[in-house]
Amino acid sequence: MTESLRGVGYSLQSAIADVIDNSIEAKASNVDVCFQHGDRSGSSNWVRIADDGRSMTALRATEALRYGAEIEPDLDRDVYLSAFGFGLKTASTSQCRKVWLAARQHPDRALIYPRLLDLDHMRDTGEWETLEYKTADAPEALVGPLRERPGTVVLWQEIDRILDYADPHGFNAKKGVDLKFQKVEEHLAMVFHRYMSRTTKPKHRKVTITLNGRLIDPWDPFCLDETGPEGTGVCREAELKVPNSRGSGMAPIKVVGYVLPRRDEFSSPEAWNRAAGPKKWNRSQGFYFYRGNRIIQNGGWSGVRTIDEHTKLARIAVEFDHRADGAFDIDIAKGRVTIPNDIKGSVEDVVDAVVEAARRRYDRRASRPSPGPGPGPGPGPGPGPGPGPGPGPSPGGDVTTADAGSAVRDSAERINKEGDLDAIIKDLRESRPDVTDALGW
């Protein structure tokens, strides 16, 4: 049973995000993610997620590692990210065989409660038990962060799924693990961007997340800091409802369709490149599902339509909370949703409007060179700032160098040759920095 739960559908990044959900729910302001990849197998290889939230009592710490731990209904929460009472265990064991947890609530006394969920122990004894440890007998990597302040630490040891290489400490593994954590950084920057930039609710605290001590910068898929007539425009909004699966009545859904600026409208080539996001420009179009203000699915059209270069400026936020879990058919890893039948038609209306406006904004670049009056592109449907004219190809069809640079980058993305282009850019940066500057690289 425990072994089969290991395959529940987490990636390293989604597993870490699930653990951080608990930290945010516990009102943490700081979450530190660290990993250590030693030169040989053993306890020098670990991943740690430490927060400064309100943590747990000794009893609760033991409970927290039990599968299906009952969610306290009366808990004073201002954020509701939990769903099943499984996250900490299933996310952790998808990556490792030993899950440590340490809790400290007392601000003045370093009373720390270390706990361990050990898959090998469970296999050998057939018992599903949480082992309780004294602080002195627990790994220093676990209890160290709690010597100074209260909070909760989760430590993964025997990270077999992360060190899944023929030589887990060789060159390929080192390179591979670094890459995996780059993905972790991109993922956390996206998933928790609203918490990190404090754009959830005024009463919420700002959450900072660090990776091996380095602050992670939030990534907003809608680039709302691209403002002004050339910035991101809200194209269409809808307030919808589905049945409340956690009580009576209905649960609210908000759908907001955005049209992002074109490449030539972005404030800088760097901002355009960053806006591509973890899936790159084309596959980043489509839906962003937010559950409790954290992203649970990013990009793609969930079967409503297909990815299209001409509609890549269209991104749509679909926001709901735990009351709509049933309708969206949330899975245990909270990484996949299904659009409820009841609202599909209304969502498709928003999609049609946003896609149409995005296509026009994209195409306007091609039609802009014709100077003077004429049947120019009309304003996008719906309220909000429509896309306006701006710099870009000059009249007569000339292409600016920055535009050319971006077009080459887009092309590399379309044919999956970004790695090759990056190598070219790296070389050019050294040999011809004037060229990379001109091309916006």
Ligand SMILES: Nc1ncnc2c1ncn2[C@@H]1O[C@H](COP(=O)(O)OP(=O)(O)OP(=O)(O)O)[C@@H](O)[C@H]1O
């Ligand atoms: N960092 C933390 N700070 C405080 N309490 C925590 C922390 N991590 C876990 N807990 C407690 O342990 C319980 C179990 O966590 P777990 O992630 O397994 O389930 P859940 O969050 O309730 O539901 P879900 O399956 O959606 O994650 C939580 O409900 C919470 O009470």
Ligand SMILES: [Mg+2]
């Ligand atoms: Mg949880």
